[in-house]
Amino acid sequence: MQPFSFQNPTRLHFGAGQLERLRDEVPHGAHVLLVYGGGSIKRSGLYDQVHAHLQALGAVVTELAGVEPNPRLSTVRRGVTLAQGSVTHILAVGGGSVIDAAKAIAVSARSAHDAWDLILNPSLITGALPLGVVLTHAATGSEMNPISVITNEGTLDKRGWASAHAYPTFSILDPAFTLTAPRDQTAYGLIDMMSHVLEDYLDTTTNTPVQDAWAEGLLRVLIDTGPKLVADLGNLELRETAMLAGTWAFNGALAMGKDGDWASHRIEHALSALHDVPHAAGLSVVMPAWMEYAAQERPEKLARLAERVLGVHRMERSDALVAREGITRLRSFWRSLGAPTRLHELNIPDTDIPKLAELSVLRGEPFGNLRPLGRADVEAILRLAH
Amino acid sequence: MQPFSFQNPTRLHFGAGQLERLRDEVPHGAHVLLVYGGGSIKRSGLYDQVHAHLQALGAVVTELAGVEPNPRLSTVRRGVTLAQGSVTHILAVGGGSVIDAAKAIAVSARSAHDAWDLILNPSLITGALPLGVVLTHAATGSEMNPISVITNEGTLDKRGWASAHAYPTFSILDPAFTLTAPRDQTAYGLIDMMSHVLEDYLDTTTNTPVQDAWAEGLLRVLIDTGPKLVADLGNLELRETAMLAGTWAFNGALAMGKDGDWASHRIEHALSALHDVPHAAGLSVVMPAWMEYAAQERPEKLARLAERVLGVHRMERSDALVAREGITRLRSFWRSLGAPTRLHELNIPDTDIPKLAELSVLRGEPFGNLRPLGRADVEAILRLAH
Incomplete structure (x- = not known):
């Protein structure tokens, strides 16, 4: 074995009914950037459930929809523009791609550097908007790690990066939300x-x-x-x-x-x-x-x-x-x-x-x-x- | 499976040479309550190593020695009295008993309640002095959990208790420190x-x-x-x-x-x-x-x-x-x-x-x-x- 340090600060809320934990995790009156992918969470009804919870919390919601598989730098930049106003929290509802994009947005929104500069040089990252996750696909582990993969479509550079600031604060894992995965x-x-x-x-x-x-x-x-x-x-x-x-x-x-x-x-x-x-x-x-x-x-x-x-x-x-x-x-x-x-x-x-x-x-x-x-x-x- | 929440905030520093991490974990000029058991850490030289690190940090050190196996409430109370002055950090150097006593001291030093009242009713616990661990015995897992066991020698009640405030902030695990265990x-x-x-x-x-x-x-x-x-x-x-x-x-x-x-x-x-x-x-x-x-x-x-x-x-x-x-x-x-x-x-x-x-x-x-x-x-x- 080699010497190592280990810490993982993400709070997991796992199991049936855990979407309720949004009430503890998102403060009343937050301004939430809701990040998601295609229409699957609308078809499954999860989109409506999340909105109902956020509404009950008196949250202001801004949306970034359409995060693609292998999420692109241009999408991240679009999210950063949305987040740099009064957004206080980011909520990623989706699978690994949505979470990875949300991580890049979260750290970039708290930085004067461009998102790609941070991805190339994560030591420049000094903070992040608090990021919550509602997971809809079991695969990447991004819901409980500090890692993200973003593709710079201009240079075809698909790059993994990591930062201690990129751990989700909390992740809600209800297996029922994955039932519709084909x-x-x-x-x-x-x-x-x-x-x-x-x-x-x-x-x-x-x-x-x-x-x-x-x-x-x-x-x-x-x-x-x-x-x-x-x-x-x-x-x-x-x-x-x-x-x-x-x-x-x-x-x-x-x-x-x-x-x-x-x-x-x-x-x-x-x-x-x-x-x-x-x-x-x-x-x-x-x-x-x-x-x-x-x-x-x-x-x-x-x-x-x-x-x-x-x-x-x-x-x-x-x-x-x-x-x-x-x-x-x-x-x-x-x-x-x-x-x-x-x-x-x-x-x-x-x-x-x-x-x-x-x-x-x-x-x-x-x-x-x-x-x-x-x-x-x-x-x-x-x-x-x- | 049942629904659950999981989070473990303790930073593990594992392996040869990790005692050095005291330099990152303990701020310059801290007032440290050093908690340990019998003389084994003096015989092994670890006591001197820890003191050298603390001295280099300009720390003020107060000592609670003699924590017994199956640590007793009276020992905890003795530690609380020492800690309630200007102590800013607790450092437990030892095995499970030492850590368990240190946890009880850490939460009691930040409370108006008596230690045993907190153990009987951990929901009264509202905070703790930051607790670091240097582990010398592989056994209880107390170095990375929120659990402690204290014996009230007056009533023969040996009681386990847990609190989210009782996780060590960091734990240093160098297997070489366990070589002297019989x-x-x-x-x-x-x-x-x-x-x-x-x-x-x-x-x-x-x-x-x-x-x-x-x-x-x-x-x-x-x-x-x-x-x-x-x-x-x-x-x-x-x-x-x-x-x-x-x-x-x-x-x-x-x-x-x-x-x-x-x-x-x-x-x-x-x-x-x-x-x-x-x-x-x-x-x-x-x-x-x-x-x-x-x-x-x-x-x-x-x-x-x-x-x-x-x-x-x-x-x-x-x-x-x-x-x-x-x-x-x-x-x-x-x-x-x-x-x-x-x-x-x-x-x-x-x-x-x-x-x-x-x-x-x-x-x-x-x-x-x-x-x-x-x-x-x-x-x-x-x-x-x-």
Whole structure:
């Protein structure tokens, strides 16, 4: 383990009826910037419920609607303009994209710097408007972490950033609000969670039995829950399990004392910046190929994953062979949820590979811990993924 | 799962060299009440290290030494008198007893009420002096939770209490500071951790796969680590594992959405109030008997524990039989660490059982969730434990 500091200040309110907690969390007479995406919260009735609560609190409400998947810098800037007046609180109602945009708005509204300058250099961030979340999609963990991903559509730079000021103050997680998520989106959420766990798990750090046991437990729960949930989207208990798993897959607990290896995310960000594919669809393509190429640096850890999580029996084989079967099983599992696992299934031609590799190293190379990756390595990974 | 709210504000600083963080956590010129126990921190040199840091910060230091295991109300009151002057910060250097006493001092120093009134009625607590911890013993989890246990030696009432104001502001966990803990104390720490996990695990709540997977993972890690550590007390990696496990066994994460069942702790508190036995020695006697008597209400959960954690093979037996073998194995495991598992090994005669049962229901009956317990039930459990 490596020395670390850990603190997560977000208040979680989880379960049926927790939307009521808005009454404790939002002060009377607040001016709330309500941030949301498309019309799904209007169709589900959640939009009306939130408005009723805010009205009862005597809140003034300004709206930023239409936050897109892979949220864009221009949307963030639009929100900052709305927030810089008399807005006192931001309430994000949606999934990871809505929350990520709201985080960027929250920190920018309290800064003289432009949003993109803060994203490029989070040490400039000195404060934020208080941010609350009502989560409608179990996936990114953004509801209980300080991380956000914003795409600069001008430069095709999709960039993750983090700041201690970007933790939501509170997050309301009622699994009933996720019941309307369609099959694909639900499956992608599960894959996103699994990738977060795996990117902390497959790293260079040794002596991490507590973190490893939890990561393996969470992965086993997701592998058990996933197929049942995509076959039974209205099952509230399975939704509940997925929602709790998604939050704890990426709230810092599994990363304690570990360096992690987020190279797959970096490569995926290039894919979804250039082609606007769903984040998890990109991950399910990139990550197994990254495991074949880079995570083989720790074959014993990959073999442990294969045996403890993916049901591989060792049968006196080497770590490398057990690991290889594990990767094959992971691809099969993600395919069984309906996700692509090959680049061509995303309709990305192999002629795009050099451009994708170039985008991946936009912020310099090498990157990644298990095996530091340069542009040529990314090309090799994407060819393995094709 | 049940609806729940979760927040844990304590900043953990974990690993080698983290004592340095005192420089960020304690402001220059603070007046610090240093709370500690016996002389072990003087023998280990930690006392001198802490003083050197505080001196470099220009801190004024007042000392409360001699906090006993099972800390007493009179000690807390002595600390409150010291703290109510110009003290601005409390620094607890020690294990659970020292931290628990410091929590009671911290909240009482900011109140017009007597310490025992606050413990009996924590809703009276309105604030606390900021409390920092330097942990020297891996066991209770008090370093990252809002819980404290204080014994009123006048009435033999050993009482747990909790308040959102009782979270340490920060806790410094350097596994090297636990290297000097002797064998018995080390083993008792591991048993204390396991009991915390089990008391959240064996409850009435259903659909808790995430919490269950983590609980089982933590228990497996402790069962793997325990025998190695008591045979190799100077092993820093094993100390590191135990220290992280102890904190997360009881910081609220495993209790999310569950009702838990803390009846064993209540009964044990009667034992250690009357006989001043080590807390974990009492637990290793009481808990298996409680499992035989009360946790059998959920034989399928006990059987799951037996199979997933304690290595029991089902061999077509009923849940009840698998559960029984699991309890036997748990007793054997704790005995292998050197702990007593029978009342008579604590030199407690069976003639004391009625008195112990009476003390257990001092705050009313029934208590416990899996099977609500009255005085006669406690007597039956203690006879099973004899």
